[in-house]
Amino acid sequence: MSPRPGYVLEVDRSTPPILMWHGDSFRLERFPTGSRVVYPPEPLKPIEDPDAAIRHALENPVGDSAPLSALLRPGMRLTIAFDDVSLPLPPMRAPDLRQRVIEAVLDAAAAAGVDDVVLVAALALHRRMTEPELRHALGNRVYDAFAPHGLLTQHDAEDPENLVHLGLTDAGEDVEINKRAATSDLLVYVNINLVAMDGGHKSVATGLASYRSLRHHHNVRTMVHSRSFMDQEHSELHSANWRMGRLIAASGVKVFQIETTLNNDTFPDPFSFLSKREWEWSLRDRAGYLAASKSLERTPDRVRRSIFHSMRAPMGLTSVQAGEVEAVHAATTANVYRQQLVPVEGQTDVLTMGLPYICPYNVNSIMNPILVMCLGLGYFFNLYRGRPLVRPGGVLILSHPTPWAFDPVFHPSYIDFFEQVLAETTDPLEIEAKYEESFATDPWYVHLYRTGHAYHGVHPFYMWYWGAHALDHLGRVIIVGGDQAAVRRLGFKSASTLTDALEMAEDVVGRDPTITHIHNPPLFMADVT
Amino acid sequence: MSGSGPAGLSERLRVRLPRLRVPRPAGFPWSAPTWPGSVPMPPPERHTGVDYDTEWSRRYGVRLARAVLVESLARPFVHAVVPPTVEGADRLEELEGPLVFAANHNSHLDTALFLSALPRRYRHRLVVAAAADYFFDNRWKAALSSFALAAVPIERTRISRRSADLPAELLADGWSVLIYPEGGRSPDGWAQPFQGGAAYLAIKTGAPIVPVHISGTDVALPRGARRLQPTRTTVTFGRAVLPEPGENARRVAARLEAEVAALADERRTDWWQARRRAASGDTPPLSGPEVGGWRRSWARPAPKGPLRVPEDRSAWARRNRY
Numbered sequence: 001m002s003p004r005p006g007y008v009l010e011v012d013r014s015t016p017p018i019l020m021w022h023g024d025s026f027r028l029e030r031f032p033t034g035s036r037v038v039y040p041p042e043p044l045k046p047i048e049d050p051d052a053a054i055r056h057a058l059e060n061p062v063g064d065s066a067p068l069s070a071l072l073r074p075g076m077r078l079t080i081a082f083d084d085v086s087l088p089l090p091p092m093r094a095p096d097l098r099q100r101v102i103e104a105v106l107d108a109a110a111a112a113g114v115d116d117v118v119l120v121a122a123l124a125l126h127r128r129m130t131e132p133e134l135r136h137a138l139g140n141r142v143y144d145a146f147a148p149h150g151l152l153t154q155h156d157a158e159d160p161e162n163l164v165h166l167g168l169t170d171a172g173e174d175v176e177i178n179k180r181a182a183t184s185d186l187l188v189y190v191n192i193n194l195v196a197m198d199g200g201h202k203s204v205a206t207g208l209a210s211y212r213s214l215r216h217h218h219n220v221r222t223m224v225h226s227r228s229f230m231d232q233e234h235s236e237l238h239s240a241n242w243r244m245g246r247l248i249a250a251s252g253v254k255v256f257q258i259e260t261t262l263n264n265d266t267f268p269d270p271f272s273f274l275s276k277r278e279w280e281w282s283l284r285d286r287a288g289y290l291a292a293s294k295s296l297e298r299t300p301d302r303v304r305r306s307i308f309h310s311m312r313a314p315m316g317l318t319s320v321q322a323g324e325v326e327a328v329h330a331a332t333t334a335n336v337y338r339q340q341l342v343p344v345e346g347q348t349d350v351l352t353m354g355l356p357y358i359c360p361y362n363v364n365s366i367m368n369p370i371l372v373m374c375l376g377l378g379y380f381f382n383l384y385r386g387r388p389l390v391r392p393g394g395v396l397i398l399s400h401p402t403p404w405a406f407d408p409v410f411h412p413s414y415i416d417f418f419e420q421v422l423a424e425t426t427d428p429l430e431i432e433a434k435y436e437e438s439f440a441t442d443p444w445y446v447h448l449y450r451t452g453h454a455y456h457g458v459h460p461f462y463m464w465y466w467g468a469h470a471l472d473h474l475g476r477v478i479i480v481g482g483d484q485a486a487v488r489r490l491g492f493k494s495a496s497t498l499t500d501a502l503e504m505a506e507d508v509v510g511r512d513p514t515i516t517h518i519h520n521p522p523l524f525m526a527d528v529t
Numbered sequence: 530m531s532g533s534g535p536a537g538l539s540e541r542l543r544v545r546l547p548r549l550r551v552p553r554p555a556g557f558p559w560s561a562p563t564w565p566g567s568v569p570m571p572p573p574e575r576h577t578g579v580d581y582d583t584e585w586s587r588r589y590g591v592r593l594a595r596a597v598l599v600e601s602l603a604r605p606f607v608h609a610v611v612p613p614t615v616e617g618a619d620r621l622e623e624l625e626g627p628l629v630f631a632a633n634h635n636s637h638l639d640t641a642l643f644l645s646a647l648p649r650r651y652r653h654r655l656v657v658a659a660a661a662d663y664f665f666d667n668r669w670k671a672a673l674s675s676f677a678l679a680a681v682p683i684e685r686t687r688i689s690r691r692s693a694d695l696p697a698e699l700l701a702d703g704w705s706v707l708i709y710p711e712g713g714r715s716p717d718g719w720a721q722p723f724q725g726g727a728a729y730l731a732i733k734t735g736a737p738i739v740p741v742h743i744s745g746t747d748v749a750l751p752r753g754a755r756r757l758q759p760t761r762t763t764v765t766f767g768r769a770v771l772p773e774p775g776e777n778a779r780r781v782a783a784r785l786e787a788e789v790a791a792l793a794d795e796r797r798t799d800w801w802q803a804r805r806r807a808a809s810g811d812t813p814p815l816s817g818p819e820v821g822g823w824r825r826s827w828a829r830p831a832p833k834g835p836l837r838v839p840e841d842r843s844a845w846a847r848r849n850r851y
Binding site: 009010011012013014015016017028278279280281283286289290 | 556557558559561562563564565566567568
């Protein structure tokens with residue numbers, strides 16, 4: 001039976017309670033009659049032989065590109081860049097797609113007699129990956145062959161020796177990227193495209209760029225004018241990256257783009273009930289829910305977090321395409337939409353969503369309050385095409401414990417941002433103008449980013465900007481079950497229960513509002529008409 | 530006047546009963562979820578009829594138990610009550626591999642009788658294609674049919690993929706199949722037109738079809754009878770029918786019906802006369818004369834004769850007994 005498309009349920013009296021993420025736990029909540037619940041499509045059938053599909057894609061490129069084997073020759077400089085730990089979410093079961101693709105590329109390079117090969121983790125301003133994370137992404141064969149010789153590197157956006165300025169775009173944007181990548185005869189970029197925003201020119205123009213370059217599109221103005229940044233036609237973020245990407249290509253950097261899409265089979269079997277429609281839960285699903293929720297209630301935070309972060313997604317490959325960047329990305333976007341798009345009619349007064357334990361920036365770490373804001377207002381709010389699911393001036397209700405807790409190793413600048421900057425103001429424009437420069441150039445943060453596993457000093461600012469469009473659009477944000485002090489610091493309202501939150505929402509949108517709930521996991525994108 | 534009015538009386542008579550706490554039914558997820566009214570309910574998952582899974586009935590332990598049942602109970606019973614004369618069994622000796630047996634169908638006794646008459650090398654590796662709507666309409670009946678008869682469900686009103694595929698898979702796995710091409714028991718002792726199931730199966734798998742004629746069970750336990758009439762029976766195996774290249778199921782079914790009719794003729798007369806009539810196309814049809822009412826019953830061949838005359842238990846007989 002082919003997978004069912006997404007579904008919009010209208011809640012009636014016989015609708016069972018609906019599952020909501022609540023950080024590293026979940027709840028069943030009853031919604032008022034007449035509310036809508038948007039369910040994602042079921043997972044597409046994965047490709048049965050991914051390795052064969054990858055080899056086929058490498059030798060049958062799309063767009064204006066020769067097959068990979070024809071681009072390889074002895075004596076050339078080959079750089080293989082790959083997406084970092086922020087993709088996919090949760091991390092997928094071994095073998096990771098990056099391992100499959102990179103092994104296929106290296107096989108071709110070995111066959112062509114290419115000696116000078118370097119692998120680069122395209123971190124942008126993210127933290128450096130740990131050895132276990134690299135081993136998981138690349139597999140032990142690749143890691144052991146390259147890391148001991150210093151040929152497995154991680155992009156350093158603060159290393160002037162290893163950056164090259166390629167020029168300015170028509171809009172006056174600096175394009176400065178990784179020197180090794182820019183000076184190679186061929187740059188192969190290996191993507192995992194979890195959402196429509198991933199990939200395309202953004203891969204190189206963002207993943208291998210410096211702060212000097214990134215600040216041109218990671219800013220409040222760009223974010224507010226990306227409606228949404230998952231919708232290429234209406235994304236200023238997309239446009240900026242495309243301008244930069246075309247300049248990179250014009251500068252003589254030859255990019256062979258490889259993009260892969262996954263189905264939304266997100267959680268392994270004991271937790272598969274998370275992705276099911278509640279009225280279809282079997283006895284096993286209900287037992288699984290009860291066992292998981294009751295035992296998680298009695299589990300210490302640290303253990304609970306490690307349980308969730310050790311989960312590996314059983315996602316399967318749904319497409320792989322290689323060749324010229326823009327042609328590849330067009331095919332990829334179609335495949336992402338094929339899995340994720342759900343048609344929804346009309347906007348809503350109140351949008352509710354449960355936030356999970358993970359976002360792109362807290363893999364193996366704590367979901368701090370800034371990341372809660374970024375996930376809810378940045379990512380989930382922007383998972384739309386056409387119009388936002390919630391009307392202008394509407395209310396967004398998030399469910400997450402939002403603990404006042406930070407990972408000092410991974411997120412040192414987040415702590416200061418939360419303690420100092422948000423204590424003063426939550427206005428993105430004011431924050432950008434008054435504080436960004438000092439955090440971005442702070443030598444201590446730069447040192448931690450370059451030598452430790454810290455996100456760049458400016459990264460919490462970007463997280464805040466990520467939600468700027470939602471902040472601009474919404475009348476109020478309410479967090480259910482969050483730490484009250486932390487929620488207040490974010491500038492949001494706190495509610496103990498969903499019922500309380502819905503009552504509070506009426507103060508903004510009036511009595512008897514329309515309510516829409518986003519059911520996740522898995523991820524989906526609303527096509528709002 | 531407190532305490533003297535009706536209210537006061539009721540005060541004094543009030544008995545303090547312990548408060549019973551009636552447990553409220555636990556909701557979802559402790560109990561099954563309710564189904565939203567706006568969501569169309571899918572048809573319930575069926576475990577009966579053609580969807581009944583008979584795989585368990587072909588496991589070794591079950592086969593052994595069934596063999597014990599057939600050898601120690603069914604065959605002695607059949608030989609005591611409807612002792613069969615088996616003819617044409619030598620025609621099976623030259624055949625190899627699994628076979629499709631196609632027999633006329635008069636009675637519930639037919640399968641037990643057939644199993645008793647079938648050579649041992651086929652007897653315990655045979656499945657019976659049984660009507661899904663009759664033998665598999667509930668789980669108990671389905672389990673009993675699967676166990677006792679090694680029955681597999683087929684749809685007799687239409688050809689569904691599942692009911693066509695399973696017998697084919699079993700043939701490929703070395704199991705022979707007994708099919709009653711009429712689709713059900715005869716209502717009046719004369720055969721009904723043969724349907725194409727057995728022919729389709731033979732064309733699909735290349736297995737030979739063995740025509741079988743069963744007689745006598747229409748007297749012993751005809752359709753609708755409540756009492757068993759012990760009688761002599763005959764099981765006649767015919768020559769295997771093999772579909773010609775390009776021959777369709779309808780033509781093969783017609784040939785099969787003609788072969789069974791010739792076997793019926795052979796039982797009534799003798800082999801040579803039956804073959805001559807078959808060669809000249811004069812074999813009496815299995816379906817009997819195209820006349821109505823009592824004349825169809827009158828035209829039925831005489832049975833071989835009962836083992837004993839049944840006792841007349843009517844009131845008239847009791848009064849006039851001497």
